[in-house]
Amino acid sequence: MLEPLKVGSTDRDRYDRSRRIPWLDLDSVFRAKVLVVGAGALGNEVAKNLALSGFKKIAIVDMDKVVESNLNRCIFFTNEDVHRQSNKAEAVARGVRALSSDSEPRAVVRRIEDVPDGEFAEHDLVMGCLDNIQSRMHVNYSAYTRGVVYIDGGIQGFLGKVMVAVPPQGACLQCGMNRTHARAANLRFSCTGRDVVIHEPRLPAEITTTSVVSAIMVREALKVVSKKKEMLLQNAFYYDGQRNVSEEMEVPLDPDCPVHERR
Amino acid sequence: MAVRIKVKNAETGATVEMELEVENTIDEVIESAATFWSKDMGAYVLRRGKKVLRGGNTLKDAGVIANDVLELIPDPEGG
Numbered sequence: 305m306l307e308p309l310k311v312g313s314t315d316r317d318r319y320d321r322s323r324r325i326p327w328l329d330l331d332s333v334f335r336a337k338v339l340v341v342g343a344g345a346l347g348n349e350v351a352k353n354l355a356l357s358g359f360k361k362i363a364i365v366d367m368d369k370v371v372e373s374n375l376n377r378c379i380f381f382t383n384e385d386v387h388r389q390s391n392k393a394e395a396v397a398r399g400v401r402a403l404s405s406d407s408e409p410r411a412v413v414r415r416i417e418d419v420p421d422g423e424f425a426e427h428d429l430v431m432g433c434l435d436n437i438q439s440r441m442h443v444n445y446s447a448y449t450r451g452v453v454y455i456d457g458g459i460q461g462f463l464g465k466v467m468v469a470v471p472p473q474g475a476c477l478q479c480g481m482n483r484t485h486a487r488a489a490n491l492r493f494s495c496t497g498r499d500v501v502i503h504e505p506r507l508p509a510e511i512t513t514t515s516v517v518s519a520i521m522v523r524e525a526l527k528v529v530s531k532k533k534e535m536l537l538q539n540a541f542y543y544d545g546q547r548n549v550s551e552e553m554e555v556p557l558d559p560d561c562p563v564h565e566r567r
Numbered sequence: 568m569a570v571r572i573k574v575k576n577a578e579t580g581a582t583v584e585m586e587l588e589v590e591n592t593i594d595e596v597i598e599s600a601a602t603f604w605s606k607d608m609g610a611y612v613l614r615r616g617k618k619v620l621r622g623g624n625t626l627k628d629a630g631v632i633a634n635d636v637l638e639l640i641p642d643p644e645g646g
Contacts, residue, residue: 342646344646345646346646347646432646433646434646435644435645435646436644437610437644457646458642458643458644458645458646459643459645459646460609460641460643460644460645463641463643464643465642465643479621480612480619480642481610481622481642482593482594482597482610482611482612482621482622482623483594483597483598483622484594484597484598484601484609484610484611484622484642485610485642487608488608488609488610488644491608507644507645508645509645540619542640544577546578551617552617553614553617553618553619554617554618554619555619556618556619556621558621558623560623
């Protein structure tokens with residue numbers, strides 16, 4: 305039986321305005337387990353949007369520490385984090401808890417490649433907020449082969465991209481890669497005799513593009529958990545903030561893609 | 568068989584005309600165009616209309632025909 309309406313009661317419900325969206329399945333949002341990989345600019349914005357949207361069970365993976373140059377685009381990082389050399393994942397988890405007291409964020413301070421494989425299967429959704437192609441390929445493979453939807457975001461200056469990979473029929477991230485991706489990925493790991501040198505180019509980044517890309521990512525996450533697959537991106541979104549254009553594009557499934565061969 | 572196509576630089580709007588064999592691959596087109604425009608050593612994709620073309624495909628496999636306009640787009644790597 306419906307509870308009788310009381311004066312002002314709708315303003316005491318944190319999620320009242322969300323409940324007014326007919327297709328949004330908030331109970332599923334509350335229950336969903338989300339793995340956010342990367343706690344940089346995109347990871348901060350994605351975690352913020354997830355928390356405000358009602359996601360409670362958010363695991364955040366990152367091995368890095370907060371530095372001063374993060375502060376122009378990371379909502380959860382402070383000067384104190386810089387001085388304390390806080391772990392990014394822990395700082396984001398703290399921020400999520402502050403935004404939503406009934407959330408259960410969990411910080412995982414390690415490289416994504418060192419996270420046990422089983423971790424992926426324990427989540428309903430993986431959000432890629434990474435800064436390199438190698439890690440994207442690892443997360444894409446780990447999520448796709450375990451049947452978990454992967455939503456990947458990428459930014460570079462005023463350019464952004466979101467791709468949604470829905471196993472088992474949909475194209476995965478690697479289906480859309482070509483020789484330039486392989487070359488860019490290999491550049492990160494160049495062998496100089498005995499040692500492997502890891503190059504980490506400083507890519508251009510700013511908050512407005514990050515905000516746009518993270519908003520699209522979390523909106524797609526809401527559709528996934530609400531089981532509105534017909535509303536999902538098919539299957540990539542490109543954004544160019546310099547020209548103010550955005551467009552949906554199709555990345556077709558590649559039958560020769562190694563991720564699909566191994567599945 | 569040779570075909571002439573145009574490749575557009577999504578970042579600047581510039582175009583370049585290319586004469587290619589139908590057996591040339593999309594990877595080759597991407598690399599040639601990126602080199603022509605002295606692009607950074609990043610990842611790029613080529614699209615035809617709303618579809619991203621597969622790197623290993625030949626122009627013939629990808630259904631690219633004479634006078635097509637393909638667009639070279641950076642694939643953002645950062646997070």
